[in-house]
Structure formats: structure tokens, C-alpha cells
Amino acid sequence: MKLGDGIFAREVVPWLAVVFWIAVVLFVLVELVSSDFGAAVQGFIQGAFGGRRLAYLMTTLSRAALITGMALSVMLSFRAGLFNIGGEGQLVAGGLVAALVAVLVPGPPLLILALSILAAMAAGAAWALLAGALQLYVGVPLLVGSLLLNYPIRYIASYLVAHPYRDVASGMVQSHLVPQATWLPYFPGTRLDIGILFIVVAAIFAVAYSHTTVHGYQSRMNGLSPDFARTVGLPVNRLALQTLAMSGAIAGLVGAIAVFGIHHRYIDGMLVQPLYAWTGIIAVLLVGMIPWLVPISGFFFAAIQTGAAGMERTAGVPKEIALVVQAVIILLVASRVSGALLSSSDRKAGGGGDA
Amino acid sequence: MLDLLFDPSFFASVPRFVTPILLAALGGALCERAGVFNIALEGFLLAGAFAAVLGSWFAGSAYAGALAAMIGGILMGLVFAEFNLRRGGDAIVVSIAINLLAAGLTTYLLRAIFNVTGAFNDAGIVGFKAIHLPGIAAIPFLGPLLSGQTILFYVALAMVPLLHMFFARHRLGLRMRAAGENPAALQAGGVSPKRVQLWALVGCGALCGLGGAQLSIANVNLFVENMSAGRGWIAVVAVLLTRGRPWPLFAIAVIFGVVDSLSFRVQGLGMPQQFTDMMPYLATLIVLTALSWWRRRSAQ
Numbered sequence: 001m002k003l004g005d006g007i008f009a010r011e012v013v014p015w016l017a018v019v020f021w022i023a024v025v026l027f028v029l030v031e032l033v034s035s036d037f038g039a040a041v042q043g044f045i046q047g048a049f050g051g052r053r054l055a056y057l058m059t060t061l062s063r064a065a066l067i068t069g070m071a072l073s074v075m076l077s078f079r080a081g082l083f084n085i086g087g088e089g090q091l092v093a094g095g096l097v098a099a100l101v102a103v104l105v106p107g108p109p110l111l112i113l114a115l116s117i118l119a120a121m122a123a124g125a126a127w128a129l130l131a132g133a134l135q136l137y138v139g140v141p142l143l144v145g146s147l148l149l150n151y152p153i154r155y156i157a158s159y160l161v162a163h164p165y166r167d168v169a170s171g172m173v174q175s176h177l178v179p180q181a182t183w184l185p186y187f188p189g190t191r192l193d194i195g196i197l198f199i200v201v202a203a204i205f206a207v208a209y210s211h212t213t214v215h216g217y218q219s220r221m222n223g224l225s226p227d228f229a230r231t232v233g234l235p236v237n238r239l240a241l242q243t244l245a246m247s248g249a250i251a252g253l254v255g256a257i258a259v260f261g262i263h264h265r266y267i268d269g270m271l272v273q274p275l276y277a278w279t280g281i282i283a284v285l286l287v288g289m290i291p292w293l294v295p296i297s298g299f300f301f302a303a304i305q306t307g308a309a310g311m312e313r314t315a316g317v318p319k320e321i322a323l324v325v326q327a328v329i330i331l332l333v334a335s336r337v338s339g340a341l342l343s344s345s346d347r348k349a350g351g352g353g354d355a
Numbered sequence: 356m357l358d359l360l361f362d363p364s365f366f367a368s369v370p371r372f373v374t375p376i377l378l379a380a381l382g383g384a385l386c387e388r389a390g391v392f393n394i395a396l397e398g399f400l401l402a403g404a405f406a407a408v409l410g411s412w413f414a415g416s417a418y419a420g421a422l423a424a425m426i427g428g429i430l431m432g433l434v435f436a437e438f439n440l441r442r443g444g445d446a447i448v449v450s451i452a453i454n455l456l457a458a459g460l461t462t463y464l465l466r467a468i469f470n471v472t473g474a475f476n477d478a479g480i481v482g483f484k485a486i487h488l489p490g491i492a493a494i495p496f497l498g499p500l501l502s503g504q505t506i507l508f509y510v511a512l513a514m515v516p517l518l519h520m521f522f523a524r525h526r527l528g529l530r531m532r533a534a535g536e537n538p539a540a541l542q543a544g545g546v547s548p549k550r551v552q553l554w555a556l557v558g559c560g561a562l563c564g565l566g567g568a569q570l571s572i573a574n575v576n577l578f579v580e581n582m583s584a585g586r587g588w589i590a591v592v593a594v595l596l597t598r599g600r601p602w603p604l605f606a607i608a609v610i611f612g613v614v615d616s617l618s619f620r621v622q623g624l625g626m627p628q629q630f631t632d633m634m635p636y637l638a639t640l641i642v643l644t645a646l647s648w649w650r651r652r653s654a655q
Contacts, residue, residue, distance in 0.1 A: 033467045083447070139647040143394070143447070144592050148643070151585060151636035159629035278455060285448050318466040323459025330452040331438045334445075 018332045025328050029321050040315040047310010048303040058192040060299070060306040062262060063274075065196040068298030069254035070280025072199075072206045073247045075289055077128075079210065080243040081223035086131050086146025087251050088277035089153045093127040094120035094252025096157040098259045099266035100165060102178035109181035116182070117256045124252020125245040127153060132244040136237050158268045173268040184261040195261030202250050207291045209246075219243050251277070275323070279305070282326060285334040301326060365620055367499040370508045371574050372619070373612030375400065375566040375583075377511045379590035380604050381518055382428075382562030387599030388522060389555035390535035390548070395435060395450035396594075397587025398457030399560055403428040403567020405461040408480055408578040409468070417483045420572045421507070421565060428564025431457065432556035440549045440556075454587075462580050476577040483507060483573040505573040507565055514562070519601040531555050563587070589639050596646050607642070614638040 030040050049057045070087050077084035098120035102112055131146035158173070167176045184193040210216040219239050222229040230236050255271060263270055271277075279301050286300075287293035308322035379396045386393035403424040410423025435453055438444040469475045483505035492502035521528035530551045533541040538548035570586075571578050589611055597603035618634035 029463065029467075032464075085451075134644060134647075138644055139651040140643050141595065144588070144595060144643065145640075147588060148592070148636055148640050152633050152640070155629040155633040159627055162629065163627060275455075278451070281451060282455070285451075318463050320459045320462040320466070323455055324463055327452045327456035327459060330455070331434070331444070331449065334448045334452070 018329075021332055022325060022328055026321070026325060029324060030315075030317055033317055035315045035317050040311045040317050043311040043314030043317075044307035045310075047313065048307030050310075053190075055191055056306060056310065058190055060302050061192055061196060063306060064295070064299040064302035065199045066254050066258055066276050067279045067283055067302050068295045069199045069202060069250060069257065070277050071283040071294045071298050072203055072280075073250040073254070074277075074281050075284045075291065075294060076206055076210070076219075076243055076250070077247040078284060078289055079223050080219040080240065081226055082132075082240055082243060082247075083143045084128060084131065084146045084244060084247055085143060085281060086128065086149050087247075087280060088272060089146070089150040090124040090127045090248040090251035091255045091271050091277050092150075092153050092157050093248075094124040094255030095259050095271050096153075096160065096255070096266055097123035097252070098256035099175045099178060100160070102182055102259070103165065103176045103265075109179060112179065113182045113260065116178075116260070117253065120252040120256035120259075121249040122252070124248040124250070124255065126248070128244040128248025128251070129241060132241050136240065154272055157266065161266050161268055167265070175266040177265045178259065180264075182260060183264055184257070193261035195257035198253060198257055202253060203291075203295060206250070210291065215239075215242070274305075279326070282330045282334070285330060288334075362620075363496075363499040365616065366496055367503060368616040368619065369500060369609075369613055370504045371569070372615035373608055374504075374508045374511045374569045374573070376586055376590050376593065376611050376615070377605065377608035378507070378514070378566030378569065379563045379587055380593040380608050381511070381514050381601065382559035382566070383590055383594035384518065384597075384599035384601060384604055385531065385555040385558045385562070386552075387594050388535050389531040389552045390538060391435075391439070391552050391555055391559075392446035393435065393450060393556070393559060394447065394591050395431070395453040395457075395587075396559075396563055396590045397583055397585070398450075398454040399428050399431045399563035400567045400570070400583040400587040400590075401457040401461055401581065402431045403564030404571040404582050405464065405567070405578055406564065407568035407572045408475060409464075411481050411572050412469075412477065412479045415479070415481055417481050417572055420481065421483075421568045424564035424568035424572075425561040426564070428560035428562070428567065429557050430560070431563075432558075432560030436553045436556045440552055458581060461578075465578065465580065472580075474577055474579040480572060480576045482576040483568075505569070507569045507573050510565065511569075515601050515605045522601070527551070527554060566590075585636060589635060592639050592643055596643065610642060611635060611639060 027037060030037050047056050048060050051057065051059075070091065073090070074084060074087050098116045101116040101119045105112055105115065107115075127149060128146070131142055131149050134140040134145040135142040161175045162173045165175050167174055184195050186193055210220060218229065218234050219242075222234065222236055222239055226236065229239075254276070258271060258276075259266060280298070283297040283301050284294060287297045304325055305319075305322045308317070308319040308325075311317040311321065312319040379400050382399065383393060383396050406427025407420040407424035409420075409427075411417055411420030414420070414423075431453060434456070435449055438452075439446050439449045465475055466472055469477075485503045485505060486509070488502040492498045494501075522532060530541060530546055531554070533544075533546075534548040534551040534555075541548050541551065566586075567583065570582055590608075593604055593607040593611065597607060615635045618631040622628055622631045
């Protein structure tokens with residue numbers, strides 16, 4: 001009994017406190033727009049899990065796939081001690097290249113689809129490698145190098161679909177539609193595209209790589225103790241670049257899935273504004289980088305976002321409430337669980353330029 | 356191109372771009388020297404920009420706006436302190452969360468309080484007036500640079516030597532450096548490093564808040580969603596490059612500010628907006644790369 005009390009006080013009470021504070025924040029924010037709290041909650045549940053023929057649940061799942069994909073991408077880097085927060089740039093590079101290849105290259109649809117996805121993965125990998133090379137060969141800390149690289153690619157993509165490759169007739173800043181035959185099909189009877197299967201494969205690959213291959217083991221070792229990895233003679237630089245390339249390739253894949261599964265073209269801002277990359281980062285941090293929890297965490301954040309959109313429709317609560325709640329969750333939870341994990345490795349990686 | 360550079364109105368625009376980056380970077384310097392790894396300057400800046408509009412609109416005075424901006428920035432600093440210093444959360448995780456929090460909260464409140472999406476542009480927002488310095492205004496080149504700016508620019512300029520002296524002479528400044536370089540020694544001297552770091556975060560919040568005020572109630576009189584637009588990250592780079600020393604920081608902020616205003620100017624020459632928007636980030640990357648490379652070479 002005594003032992004049970006101890007566990008209760010240590011483990012359960014802090015989590016109850018987390019739930020309590022999130023409820024308080026939610027309540028205050030909803031009251032601020034003088035909305036009906038009950039209606040807002042109902043709108044949230046409907047928006048995240050309901051809809052005609054579960055249409056909103058499908059939206060949540062499809063968003064969860066993209067967030068989980070980005071989470072896997074950063075998880076590979078983080079676990080190797082590489083603080084790559086440039087996932088957004090790698091995602092945009094992938095989405096842009098996927099759409100352009102599919103629009104510009106003629107050929108049989110399946111071949112074009114495969115080619116576009118591979119090109120997108122290569123583009124994402126290249127963008128990540130650029131940040132890695134800057135850290136290893138020039139001494140630019142990965143943390144800021146990878147982040148700053150988000151901006152040029154964002155504007156390059158914006159320029160390309162605003163001028164040379166713009167679908168002028170549509171009147172919007174977007175590329176032409178990719179050929180309809182390359183669109184990812186829906187699961188029978190639903191409005192959920194099969195892009196989520198790609199993410200499942202990527203997740204299995206990431207977990208298998210991380211836990212069953214020598215390379216994955218070495219990469220994690222490098223994350224847990226860079227000094228040890230170096231001392232035992234691991235090729236740490238090559239490991240870092242390979243890990244970053246994989247990380248970027250997954251981000252590029254996510255960009256391609258967003259193009260072929262959801263938007264069927266590249267629309268300016270379509271990968272930046274929903275903050276997929278940042279949500280992926282916090283989805284990983286929430287569960288302390290434990291791989292099998294990442295899809296759950298990804299679904300959780302996707303549900304918050306689509307649920308908030310539902311709240312906006314039914315109760316008039318601005319959907320940005322999702323961002324606030326996510327940030328509060330990360331502050332309350334991640335500062336408890338993942339602090340130690342990151343700080344052991346990152347200060348060295350981040351301070352690479354000063355060493 | 357060259358006549359563009361010697362155009363007085365170009366000179367006049369430079370301080371408007373230097374000020375937000377300089378103020379945010381000086382705030383970041385406080386944290387850097389005190390050993391707080393704060394990369395949430397973007398969020399601090401954005402919170403300041405929003406609070407400035409809020410204060411200015413409700414109180415009908417630009418100074419009230421600046422005060423509100425400082426309070427907004429300080430609140431963000433206190434959130435950082437609570438979760439990083441007191442609860443021991445990782446500084447990078449807390450920073451990422453605060454950047455998201457600021458983005459979400461400002462957009463949410465924009466709709467909740469002013470009932471608009473995207474941007475709030477109202478005649479009720481009172482901005483800072485330009486101050487014309489008689490005599491100085493007549494000096495070629497230097498005149499338009501130094502005269503006709505808002506008070507926030509002069510405050511930012513004054514902060515550079517003040518902060519330098521603060522770190523060199525002031526008791527709290529010295530304690531901050533101790534907290535950054537050797538917290539155990541500070542603790543042994545009977546001063547809590549965390550308390551000193553808390554003050555660094557408060558100061559950082561106030562300075563970033565003022566930087567945000569420059570964006571929203573001095574350069575223009577409106578708030579736009581996400582209007583800090585990466586300037587906080589540029590300030591982070593400036594702090595990392597100079598390790599928080601005020602005078603080098605000033606030089607870097609001026610370089611970035613000049614590029615920023617240059618990119619604004621060349622938009623008129625028919626260059627696509629996407630390329631001019633990209634320039635500040637490219638310049639930051641280039642400066643960062645060049646300095647890192649040079650540092651590594653000279654270390655060898």
C-alpha cells in the first residue's frame with residue numbers, strides 16, 4: 001500500500017496536473033471568445049473523429065500520416081544526436097520536386113509516380129545533406145544551419161509555382177495538376193488515400209533500421225555518447241551524413257505523399273502553413289523518442305488540429321487554439337520526459353562550430 | 356544599383372530594419388552570457404509585436420504600446436523560466452514550444468479580441484512618430500541615417516554601450532557572466548545562478564518586446580500574423596556568432612539590417628518578390644558560413 005501511494009504520487013498526480021492545466025487553458029481560451037464550452041467540445045469530437053461517413057476521421061488519419069512521417073524523419077536524426085530542425089525545408093524540397101517531375105516528365109503513370117517519389121526522396125536527402133555538410137566541413141551548427149535552410153527552399157518553391165511552372169488559368173499560386181492517373185487511390189469506400197501505407201512502410205523501416213541493423217545501432221550509439229562512438233573508432237562523420245540523408249529522404253517522401261495523395265499539385269504554402277514539420281518534432285518530443293509511440297502521438301496531434309477546425313465550424317472558436325494547446329502540452333509534458341535525452345547529445349552537436 | 360545605395364531614402368530605411376534584429380539580439384545576448392540557451396527569440400519578438408498593437412490600440416498611445424510589448428515579451432520570458440529553469444525542461448524543447456505558443460496565441464487573440472483574420476489594421480493603433488534631430492539631419496548620408504527615426508532606434512543604439520558596460524561593470528552583469536561561465540562558483544559565492552538567469556530572461560523578454568514594437572507600431576501601424584517572419588532566428592544566429600558580445604553584435608545586426616532594407620528596395624527594380632524575400636536568410640547563411648569557416652581555419 002505504501003509503495004502504491006508512492007507510485008501514485010510520483011507518476012499519476014503529475015499527469016493529472018498536466019490534464020488539469022490543459023483543461024484550464026482550453027476553458028479560458030474558449031471563454032475568451034464567449035463560446036459555449038459544451039458546443040465547442042462537441043464540435044471538437046465531431047471534427048476530429050466524426051463527419052458524414054467518417055469523413056473528418058479520414059482527414060485526421062491522412063494528416064496523422066503526414067505528421068507521423070515528419071516525426072519519423074526527425075526521430076532518426078534526433079536519436080543519432082543530430083539536431084536537424086530543417087524538416088520543413090526537406091519536406092518542401094520533396095513536395096516541389098515530386099509535383100514538378102510528375103507535371104513535366106511524360107511516361108506511363110506508374111513509372112512517373114515511382115520516379116517522382118524517388119526524386120522527392122533524393123531532393124529531401126540532398127537538402128538535409130547540405131545542412132550536414134555545413135556542420136561537418138564548415139562548422140555551422142546543425143541546429144541553426146538546418147533551420148535557416150528552410151527559408152531559401154520555401155521561397156524557391158514559391159517562385160517556381162508563381163512564375164515558370166504556374167497554372168496561370170487557375171488564378172492561384174500553384175503548379176499544374178499532376179496527371180490524374182498518378183493520383184494515389186482511396187481505400188475502397190472511403191476518402192482516405194493510400195499514402196498512409198507508405199508511412200507505415202517508412203515506420204517499419206525506421207524501427208527495423210534503428211533496432212536490428214549494425215548501422216542503426218552505431219547511429220544511436222553516436223547519439224547517446226558521441227565521445228564513446230569516436231573513441232571506439234566509428235566513422236562518426238559518415239554515420240551522421242547517412243543518417244541525415246535518410247532523415248531527409250523520409251521528409252521528401254512525406255512531401256510526395258501530400259502531392260499525390262491530397263493536393264494533386266504543389267500549392268504555395270501547402271506544406272509550410274499546416275506546420276507539419278514542427279508538429280512532427282513535437283510529436284516525437286511528446287513521447288520521448290520511443291518509436292512505437294510516435295504514430296499514436298502523431299494521431300493525437302492530428303486530432304487536435306482537425307478537432308480545432310471542427311470547433312471553428314460549429315462553435316466559432318478560432319482553430320489556432322490547436323497551436324496553443326499543442327505548445328502547452330509540450331511545455332508540460334516534454335519538459336518532463338525528454339529533457340535529458342536531448343541535452344546529452346545536442347549541446348555537442350549544436351556547439352560544433354565553437355568547439 | 357550603386358545610385359540605389361546612395362539614395363537618402365535607402366539610408367533612412369536601414370535603421371528600421373536594424374532595430375528589431377538588434378533589440379532581439381541584445382536580449383538574446385543577456386541569455387547567452389547568463390548560460391540560458393534561448394532560441395525562442397522569434398516567439399518573444401512576435402509576442403512583443405502583438406502586445407504593442409494591443410497596448411497602443413487600447414490606451415491610444417505608442418508608449419503604452421511599447422510598455423505592453425515589454426510586458427508581453429517578459430511574460431514569454433517567465434514562461435521560459437518556469438519550464439526551463441524551475442521544471443528543468445530542455446532549453447531547445449521549451450524554445451520550440453514557446454515559438455509555437457507565440458504563433459498560436461497571437462493569431463488566436465487577433466481573432467478573439469479584434470475579430471479579424473490575417474491582419475489587424477485600424478486607425479486606432481497609434482504608432483511612434485519620427486524624431487527629427489535639427490542639425491544632424493542636414494549631414495549627407497549620416498543625416499537620414501540618424502535623424503528621422505523613432506525613439507526605439509535610439510534606445511536600441513544606446514543599449515549597445517550600456518549592455519557592454521553592464522557586462523563589464525555592473526554587479527548583476529558580472530553575475531550573469533558567472534552564471535554562464537561557472538555557475539558552481541557563483542553558487543559558492545552565495546548567489547543562486549537560476550535567480551540571475553531569471554533576470555536575464557526578463558531582460559531578454561523586455562528587449563525582444565521592444566523589438567516587436569518596432570515591427571508593429573513603428574515601421575507600420577498594424578499587426579500581421581507571424582509578422583516577425585524569421586527575424587528572431589536571424590537574431591539567434593547573430594548571438595551565436597558573437598557569443599553575446601554587444602559591439603560585434605551591433606556590427607552583425609547592421610549587416611543583416613542593411614541586407615533586409617536592400618532586399619526591400621530592389622523589389623522596385625523588378626526582381627521577383629520571392630528572391631528579395633529570400634535575401635536576408637541567404638545573407639545570414641553566408642555570414643554564418645563564412646565566419647564559421649574562418650573560425651575553424653584560424654583554430655587549426
